[in-house]
Amino acid sequence: MIRGNQSVLSKIYAFCDFVVIQIAFLAAYWLKFKSGWIESEGTLSFQTYLLWSLIYGFLCIAFGFFTGFYTPKRKKRFAYEAYKIIQIQVISFLALLSFLFIFKEVHISREMLAMYLVTSIAFLGFYRYYIKIWLKKLREKGFNKQFVLILGAGSLGRKFYANLQKYPELGFEVVGFLDDFLQTHEDNALNYKPILGTIDELEDKLNNLPIDEVIIALPLAAHDKYGKIISTCEKAGVRTMIIPDFFDYLPARPNFDNFAGIPLINVRDIPLDDLTNRILKRSFDIVFSLAAIMITLPVMLLIAVGIKLTSPGPVIFKQERVGLNRRTFPMYKFRTMKVMDEKDSDTQWTTENDPRRTAFGAFLRRTSLDELPQFFNVLVGHMSVVGPRPERPYFVEQFKEEVPKYMVKHHIRPGITGWAQSNGLRGDTSIEDRINHDIFYIENWTFLFDIKIIYKTIWNGFVNKNAY
Known part of the structure; x- marks a missing residue:
């Protein structure tokens, strides 16, 4: 169900982006040929420009899916989206220029193309930013929230909870903790959510509480419980994420590699x-x-x-x-x-x-x-x-x-x-x-x-x- 929703959301985003790109084309075309602000002599028909605009739009969407831009992640910051928008637009624009060269479309207006690229980036950035702000306001009002259960009320789980409180715009709300040993929080200065029970009560909590994600924040000594926890979560259709007990040694964005058929955590992921x-x-x-x-x-x-x-x-x-x-x-x-x-x-x-x-x-x-x-x-x-x-x-x-x-x-x-x-x-x-x-x-x-x-x-x- 979750993957199906994500797939639908990806297609909605892609469709909206395509529409915005075409609106940007109409704006650029009007500025160049219809506004009278820029001296121009159109040698190609509107239909020809529209055809290339549609091709450009499809290129943008294709590169967007290829680079993972349309994978729904509420953790993404707008700065990341802005960077990806510019990257995808520039790459698609270079691909469009290659097609124009191959098909010898030499009479197309270069000023029009430059304005098209700028308006496309600007329109997409504005529309994406507006969506981000709108969703943030909805989440702050209690809509579109994701409910989180944290397994482990020790220092690791409490640190995750404290960090999560700094980003209310993400729309995550902790319903509580499960822990086998701690039944009260040592320090309640941050108004921690309650400890709802032990790890063995996980299945009962998933069946009776509105939980979307389970965060495993257990020490390494409890790794033998992970298999049962993950199986219980998957049986209930709930996403599971693990905070490694050694996360202080990892970079801000750790990367997983595969070596000899075994998944490995790359401690230092370097783009170069x-x-x-x-x-x-x-x-x-x-x-x-x-x-x-x-x-x-x-x-x-x-x-x-x-x-x-x-x-x-x-x-x-x-x-x-x-x-x-x-x-x-x-x-x-x-x-x-x-x-x-x-x-x-x-x-x-x-x-x-x-x-x-x-x-x-x-x-x-x-x-x-x-x-x-x-x-x-x-x-x-x-x-x-x-x-x-x-x-x-x-x-x-x-x-x-x-x-x-x-x-x-x-x-x-x-x-x-x-x-x-x-x-x-x-x-x-x-x-x-x-x-x-x-x-x-x-x-x-x-x-x-x-x-x-x-x-x-x-x-x-x-x-x-x-x-x-």
Whole structure:
């Protein structure tokens, strides 16, 4: 019954999206050809544009089902829906352009297509947001609620209950707890729902109470009860979810893999483990680094001359850093300090007003121009344009003992800029904060996230008060 309802809901959402896309087409067509606001000479009929609009709509719906966008999940936030709308629309739009090229539809208005894409994203976003707000208000008034029974009134079950109270818009209401040992809550500061009985009374509660989901929040020692609990829930047609007793060790969005026919929990799900994502990111790195090198080549030549004229020594400073899979590589920078022993440069932090800096070097560091040679590191594959900043082996050995999860950053290529750096975490700032930002980036990578970081880095400027 539940799956049937979900299937119907998916089809309703898909149909409504298709209708909204066609409304967006009519709006874009009117703006371009009928409003008189834009100069235009229509060479194709309305019927031709409508045909391609219908094809575009079907492409959007097909990609939506393929990417799981139409799988009903009330846990989804609007930010996720907005991201998926943009992703599906852009992919479908590129597919539409391919069809137009194949069928040699060269006279179609490019302005009209651009307006169609923008209006389609805007209309879908507005309509989905309105639906989200409407459903939230209904749930707050008691409609469309999902009733939850929590098995286990210990710390795990109470923590889940406390977290659930922070999201009333999701429409979940806990009817109570079942627990074999605790019959009262130790701390009632959060007004916990009552303990209704023991685990053995589960079947009776499912038959007599309006329960939609059962949350198993039992300790690992009670794993032998799971089989009977799940069988009882499935017999009653109630969904079952398990909170692992070791969830503190898992990422925000754990992933299940299948190895040798056995389901495994992937403790660190990394989008860039996917071959398609790696190819996309690497292709972008090559194109972007080549463009950056060609654009900044005159600047790099002037910097090289400036270094030579202001201090003796080489133009390029090469330093060992730790990168992908803990492998070391030589990272290139313009030399900003006086020539010194390699051991000293590898084991000392740069400080404010550092006497080792040259006058010209201080300017390069402050403006981040000393980082330009790293685009050659990107080109050869040592680094990426966006990623966690690489560190020297001496400090990596130190931080991995002092900073929790520090070594997770080496699961992907290091970058010239990153989520931490674009948020001002450079130079003399908290290592823990940087790592938290790096891990968030690693677990939530998307191509659009990279673009956002690059844009944010440029927008905030390259000058940083913490860059000594």
